[in-house]
Amino acid sequence: MSLPAAALHDAPASAATLPPSPEAVAAVTRALAASFGNRLVTSLAVRQQHGHTLTWIPNQPPDAVVFPQSTEEVAEIVKLCGAHGVPVIAFGTGTSLEGHVNAPFGGVCIDMSQMKRIIAVHGEDLDCVVEAGVTRKELNENLRDQGLFFPIDPGADASIxxxxxxxxxxxxxxxxxxxxxNVLALTAVMADGSIVKTSTRARKTSAGYDLTRLLVGSEGTLGIITEVTLKLHGIPEAISAGVCPFPSVKAACDATIVTIQSGLPVARIELLDDVMIRGVNLHSKLGLPETTMLFVEFHGSEAGVKEQAERFGEIAAEYGGGPFDWATKAEDRSRLWQARHDAYWAAKALRPGFDSVATDVCVPISRLAECVEETKRDIDAMGLIAPIAGHVGDGNFHTQPIVDLNDPEEVARSQGFIDRLVKRALAMGGTCTGEHGVGQKKIKYLEAEHGAPALAVMRTLKRSLDPQNILNPGKIIAL
Amino acid sequence: MSLPAAALHDAPASAATLPPSPEAVAAVTRALAASFGNRLVTSLAVRQQHGHTLTWIPNQPPDAVVFPQSTEEVAEIVKLCGAHGVPVIAFGTGTSLEGHVNAPFGGVCIDMSQMKRIIAVHGEDLDCVVEAGVTRKELNENLRDQGLFFPIDPGADASIxxxxxxxxxxxxxxxxxxxxxNVLALTAVMADGSIVKTSTRARKTSAGYDLTRLLVGSEGTLGIITEVTLKLHGIPEAISAGVCPFPSVKAACDATIVTIQSGLPVARIELLDDVMIRGVNLHSKLGLPETTMLFVEFHGSEAGVKEQAERFGEIAAEYGGGPFDWATKAEDRSRLWQARHDAYWAAKALRPGFDSVATDVCVPISRLAECVEETKRDIDAMGLIAPIAGHVGDGNFHTQPIVDLNDPEEVARSQGFIDRLVKRALAMGGTCTGEHGVGQKKIKYLEAEHGAPALAVMRTLKRSLDPQNILNPGKIIAL
Structure with a gap:
């Protein structure tokens, strides 16, 4: 029982020399071809599809892409790569935004798109078990008949x-x-190829270290997630949504703070700044007033939703917001939220033909208005086109400069803007990323955010669980 | 920056020989006495007070008890103990139930009761920062004026x-x-004496490994928590509470499942079995019918709470529950919940003069009725007095055999009962502890629950972060 731990611990502390030798890569590719046949792909086009997320980092293709169909196959791949010191990079749908799936040291990309089984749905327990390649929309499609849904919604149809x-x-x-x-438990393949089940379907547990939360957010650097047990929710009896203009970012943020403080169980409360609204109008033809807007949604009983909406309307009015436009019909709600979800593309409509460089920060909500307003002033001073959208109930907001990546001066200007954005968020007690993750692009901010001792602990965790540094090297922790 | 990590990693993999030598203990005690004066205590009475939680494990006193007043002092103690290979055990209020604070290898107990500063309360952000020794009741007392509360309520007035x-x-x-x-961030002293701040006050973050969740639930074996940043909530506008009898455990559990499934935001839903109700009647003079009862509480607006209560009443009636007795007055509610909180003492009233051996498991809610009913049959078959109380909305329940600890046969009979209880919960997809933790008593169940590979990962984490095994040795992971 203690063997795997001892083996992990006694392995060399220093990372394997990266990138691996061409011979090591060739040996792994040969062995994978023998096992996986045409589920191993080495064509440049497919490798490039897997070596690029929506960032300004150049394409960094892996040496090969393999499509496993089971946890055991993932373990086989990881063991093989481990034996040759070749990196392994897990790939879902490629919608991450900070360079998570690029392969700066080459290696084998594990594409999870053939692991799409919905293993079990437990209606009474409000949970389900799915393979890692299932996307959130596929899952919700499957759940709808049972009156259940999985609420987490990052916009993109990402894999679970x-x-x-x-x-x-x-x-x-x-x-x-x-x-x-919302993750109750995970199955993951660790760097030594062992298969770990982190927890049970029990709603809560105090039985030892929280391996589930250690792997959630680890971006494939501590283990490769192959199955996920998720909490589900009953589809609310009633949903109401609406949009509300505000005279300023500050007014919208203040209304949000009071909404949250007063315990109104708002399901979504999204801020779009005037620039983003202009993009949304261009892209989705919504014809909204081009000022700061809150998009709001409530879930509950018919009476509950009505009460919440009225109360929110009163709060908005106290801060000069309104008129409040409620979409009670499902199709109007869909159109509204589709427009919000398309914000990424709407932003690009503001400067057609150029690239979007999305990023996010998160601050305590009391500092949000100040942070957004300072950021907007910086955008103007820099002459950038960079709309803002925020999950303001959490103090989290995004901006995405639309950049000419062929203009080094403009790229440098945008990078300087993002550096200042992060510095501003940290100075306000916030984080360099609320939900996008670290990937490659935010590694440089981690010491300022966490301090050297906490970063040292993260590095110790990485070294002890992946002593060869084969799991998504060059992400989160730069060894 | 990488020095602390390297130092941790390069330290010897094997645990220090425990218990430490008398010379090492003497050296540490001398040095602590010089630094802490009368805040270092070595009297047997005080050591015994700190070497005993509410279990059937014999008192295992530490060699000394020290009362630090700052994170820096905790770091000084840990560094000193580390230099001499002497164990350190963090101590809050001593209300844990599975032998968490006993000192099986001696060492220095760090009593946090002089670290009670409420460092900051941020009303707009609904968070606060407190020192680890603040108890939940002290915190709520402090927050009340601001209309805020901290909801987590394990019954005992435990330290945060x-x-x-x-x-x-x-x-x-x-x-x-x-x-x-509900923990946003922690300050902790690690085994090497470094002081780690795990996160910021931002509501969410994706900035690297989740050190907060790694330390939450680690029972002082990975680091010593000295400060905690907590989420707070607004005191609800309205609260309603009530009790409802049910014809059977199954009926009460089925009503609970439907309550949760239908999205009713119940704040508390507690099952007390007929035996526990008998104890409650003896202890708190409530005069309740001695059958399975649900204690329920709703939080929200006046209208919302009324709607929820009515809907719950309908659900209960569908399963043969009722009549429903609502306590609308605050003092009636307090009396009700005081009785629930006193269940530990109420249980002892069933067999005065003997000891309670409390334990808990948690299962998927669909299996809860079956698990509780089988457990009750086992209790009867074993001739034990063991009332049951459960946080049934989470599938979590407690039982506490009242045992004559001087009767080895009865102790063995009770231990066999708990072994079967855990085995039953695991077979139903549950966990060996929903909220009490592992301590010493549940170590033996972890491999059956997690499997050897996950346990190996836990062991690797422990070894890499505490290579000398000085942090609360003999708990969670038996190295």
Missing amino acids: GGMAATRASGTNAVRYGTMKD | GGMAATRASGTNAVRYGTMKD
Whole structure:
């Protein structure tokens, strides 16, 4: 029983020399081809598809892409790569935003898209067990008949495994929490190829270290998530949604603070700044007034939702917001939230033909208005086009400069802007990323955020669980 | 920056020989006496007070008890103990139930009762920062004027640090979650004496490994928690509570499942079995019918609470429950919940003069009725007096055999009963402890629950973060 631990611990402390030798890569590729046949792909096009997330980091393709169909196959791949010191990078849908799946040292990309079984749905327990490749929309499609839904909604139709690995959240988090709160248990393949089940389906446990939360948000650097046990929720009896203009970011944030403080169980409360609304109008033809807007949604009983909506309307009015436009019909609600979800594309509509460089920070809500307003002033001073959208109930907001990546000066200007954005958030007691994750792009901010001793603990964890540094090397912790 | 990590990692893998030599203990005690004066205590009475939790494990006193007043002092103690290979055991209020604070290898007990500062309360952000020795009642007393409260309520007036260390929860967890969900960040002293701040006050973050959740529930074996940043909630506008008898455990559990499934935001839903009700009647003179009862509480607006209570009444009636007795007055509610909180003492009233051996398990709620009923049959078959109380919304229940600890046969009979209880919970997809923690008593169940590979990962974490095994040795992971 103690063997795997001892083996992990006694392995060399220093990371394997990266990138691996061409011989090591060739040996792994040969062995994988023998086992996986045409589920191993080495064509440049497919490798490039897997070596690029929506960032300004250049494409960094892996040496090969393999499509396992079971946890055991993932373990086989990891063991093989471990034996040759070759990196393994888990890949869901490639919608992460900070360079999580790029392969800076080459290696084998494990594409989870053939692991899509919904293993069990337990209606009475409000949970389900799914393979990591299932996307959130596929899951909700499957659950609808049973009156259940999985609330976490980062916008993109990401895979459940990827969402767990990046500790994703999104618009519903203010009510339902993040992946941290909605994953009951995980199955993961560790660096030594062992298969770990982190917990049970019990709603709560105090039985030892929280391996579930250790893996959630670890971005494939501590283990490869292959199955996830998720909390589910009953589809609310009633949903109401609406949009409300505000005279300023501050007014919208103050209304949000009072909404949360007064215990109104708002399900979504999203801020879009005037620039983002202009993009949304261009992209989704909503014809909204181009000022700061809150998009709001309530879940509950018919009477409960009505009461909440009225109370919110009163709060908004106290801060100069309104008129309040309620969408009671499902199709109007869908159109509204589709527009919110399309914000990424709407932003690009503001400067067609150029690239979006999305990022996020999160601050205590009392500092949110100040943080957003300072950020907007910086955007203007820099001459950038960078709309803002925020999950304001959590103090989390996104901005995405639309950048000409062929103009080094503009790229540098945008990078300087993001550096200042992070510095501002940290100075206000916040974090360099509320939900996007670290990937490659935010490694440089971690020491300022956590301090050297906490970062040293993270590095110790990485070294002890992945002594060869084969799991998604170059992400989160730069060894 | 990488020095502390390297130092941790390069330290010897094997635990220091325990117990420490008398010379090592003497050296540490001398040095602590020089630094702490009369805040170092070595009298047997005080040591015994700190070497005993409410279990059948014999008193295991530490060699000395020290009362630090700051995180820096805790770091000084840990560094000193580390230099001499002497164990350190953090102590809150001593209300844990599975032998968490006993000192099986001696060492220095760090009593946090002089670290009671409430460092900051941020009303707009609904959070606060407190030292680890503040108890939950002290905190709520302090918060009341501001209309805020901290919901986690394990019954005992435990310290916030201890509650974090054991991943405590209790009656409100079905609505507000457990300590895992309500701790935003921690300050902890690690085994090498470094002071780690795990996170910020931001509501959510994806910035690296979740050190907060790694320390929550680690029972002082990975670090000593000295400060805690907690989520707070607004005191609800309205609270209603009531009791409802049911014809059977199954009927009460089925009503609970439907309550949860239908999205009723119940704040507490507690099952007390007929035996526990008998104890409660003896202890608190409530005069309740001696059958399975649900104690229920709703939080919300006046209208919301009324709607929820009515809906719950309908559900209860569908399962043969009722009549429903509502306590609308605050003093009636207090009396009710005081009785529930006194269940530990009420149980002892069933067999005066003997000891209670409390334990808990947690199962998926769909299996709860079956688990409780089988457990009750086992209690009867064993001739034990063992009332049951459960946080049934989470599938979590407690039982506490009242045992003559001077009768080895009866002790063995009770231990066999608990072994079967755990085995039953695990077979139903549950956990060996929902909220009490592992301590010493539940170590033996961890491999059956987690499997060897997950346990190996836990052991690796312990070894890498505490290579000398000085932090609360002999708990959770038996190295």
